[in-house]
Amino acid sequence: MSAGGYEVEHGIKADEAKPNNDSGRRPDLSTFYSALDQLDDSREARHNPHALPTPADLAALYDMLADAIALMQGSGDTHIEMIDQLRNLANNPPREVHGVPDSFLDALDRVPKKALKKDDQCNICGLPFLDDPYPLVVELPCHPSHRFDLECIRPWLKINTTCPLDRKDLMKKKTPPPPPPDDDEEDWDDQFA
Template structure:
């Protein structure tokens, strides 16, 4: 059975050529080794060689994306990852899966033809079913989830402006107390 028949693509419809995103299975396997929040031992620290491997594999994947026509942001991300691979941190300071799940999804209808992922450079609308997310730091910081997720698993910062995405939000101020309420006593709720 041909690909077109198997995927229900009409023969006269051309399929756009997409650069292939690199396989990140090695990256995520290495990330499992350094994710200390998943271990039972709260004092566990990852091995520096394992942390180095995580940064190196993502750097290599981004380098492959750059060869396929990625954007200028990739150069700074690659340099940052290589610097961290040369001097690995004691632990990875990325975001949780729950954080990734809660990122705002950008509806396809609100995307423009010229909009593309700053990391891979592929226009969002070339994908039939784009999964585009918006980072909370700026309304224009939108990415393919496949591209931004690995970066965010290592860094809790936006790759564009490097703002910390995990800043603790201050609780809202208490509502102003009305003077009448303070002096009243209601036996029903006492």
């Protein structure tokens, strides 16, 4: 998150902001976001709209996020699959970054503080949500238990369109069920018979 982003996201003044980052488990991702901005897949954002990112640039981006998640993980091994997937993408980078747009992140359901339990924690950093006096927790649409600190899930979703837990594609539109058959037409048909 950019400088001052904590205050903006939480709607508080800078002097009120005291995020609990004393554990050192939430790394500064400003370099990651700078690299991501340079590799933005919206062609209008590039100086040369026909240029694609180089594989080395994409590999570095995936490596940066894998390193950040490994740092957040600490000594545990809860996110080995996420890190392995990012390392695999770094070794075999795609041609372009395929992540969710900011509008998707802005539309994610926010979990109110009163709905959080004391033992609820982020599925990425592992820190309890309520350790932060102003938790900004989002719930992914794939499952109600897939809750994350927005600061933790944002970088993953900026380069992946899948949930890090169940790998469901979050950008696929659900097809609505077909409408029920209209029984009213039979009533009208009987009147004209």
